[in-house]
Amino acid sequence: MPESLGVHVLLDLHGVEERRLADAAWLRDALVAAARRGGACVVETTFHRFDPQGVSGVVVLAESHLAVHTWPELGFAAVDVFTCGAEVVADAVAAAVVDALGAREVTTTRCTRGPRRDPRREEAEAAMAARRMAG
Amino acid sequence: MPESLGVHVLLDLHGVEERRLADAAWLRDALVAAARRGGACVVETTFHRFDPQGVSGVVVLAESHLAVHTWPELGFAAVDVFTCGAEVVADAVAAAVVDALGAREVTTTRCTRGPRRDPRREEAEAAMAARRMAG
Numbered sequence A, B: 001m002p003e004s005l006g007v008h009v010l011l012d013l014h015g016v017e018e019r020r021l022a023d024a025a026w027l028r029d030a031l032v033a034a035a036r037r038g039g040a041c042v043v044e045t046t047f048h049r050f051d052p053q054g055v056s057g058v059v060v061l062a063e064s065h066l067a068v069h070t071w072p073e074l075g076f077a078a079v080d081v082f083t084c085g086a087e088v089v090a091d092a093v094a095a096a097v098v099d100a101l102g103a104r105e106v107t108t109t110r111c112t113r114g115p116r117r118d119p120r121r122e123e124a125e126a127a128m129a130a131r132r133m134a135g
Helices: A024-037 A087-101 A119-134 B024-037 B087-101 B119-134
Strands: A006-014 A042-049 A055-061 A064-071 A076-084 A105-113 B006-014 B042-049 B055-061 B064-071 B076-084 B105-113
Touching: A006 A087, A006 B076, A006 B105, A024 A042, A024 A055, A024 A064, A024 A087, A042 B042, A042 B055, A055 B042, A055 B055, A055 B064, A064 A087, A064 B055, A064 B064, A064 B076, A076 A087, A076 B006, A076 B064, A076 B076, A087 A105, A105 B006, B006 B087, B024 B042, B024 B055, B024 B064, B024 B087, B064 B087, B076 B087, B087 B105
Parallel strands: none
Antiparallel strands: A006 A076, A006 A105, A042 A055, A055 A064, A064 A076, B006 B076, B006 B105, B042 B055, B055 B064, B064 B076
16 A cells, blocks of 8 residues: 555656657657556646747646656756556656657656555554444 | 756645635636746646546646646645746745645645756856957
């Protein structure tokens, strides 16, 4: 059982091909595919290309979200993926994004989100529920 | 001059009124107002109410994004705001969100994003440019 409500992974991707970072349609397809490959469920997408360059895109997930913001001129993309439920999903989606974008260098920050679960309290509650059912 | 491309602030809001966290329209209005109050420029919004409860909402900003995911039954909201440019904007938007949602307890994680700027290198480059102009 996970000890937090969800996991938020921030990825700084350096050294990504400029033409990929400038292509909103390609980024949308890549992120949707990465979300699915990581085991997440896509609800909606919204992608915008900015003038003169750069794309912002968000994939709303049943599990929370996956977002990308790009600076093609710097070869840089800031990605974040937040999923609730199984912690492995955020990590799997993050790995699939890194794989798709082909970054030369990746900096990862991983934060657990939500009220921490207290295993001792959960055990006590489970025991109490079991007693109620037996009683 | 900022030393990073942008700032990503993650807010865990505890003890928020359940009815607010269940109300997608109220949350959309609150987040759009908070983004504007913090000095950000709203591009688009997408909000979803999940069954049986919980809302996921994203406000796409010219500066990046502001997102919320709620667990009304826990009185909990996970918010994140990422803005590029002036670092004060992310902090100001975050403060406005906390104010609007009226959380009893807030946990904040603040991450700088993007290639770090090196002030010494920028100084050297500025000096070199000045020499070129003078020469």
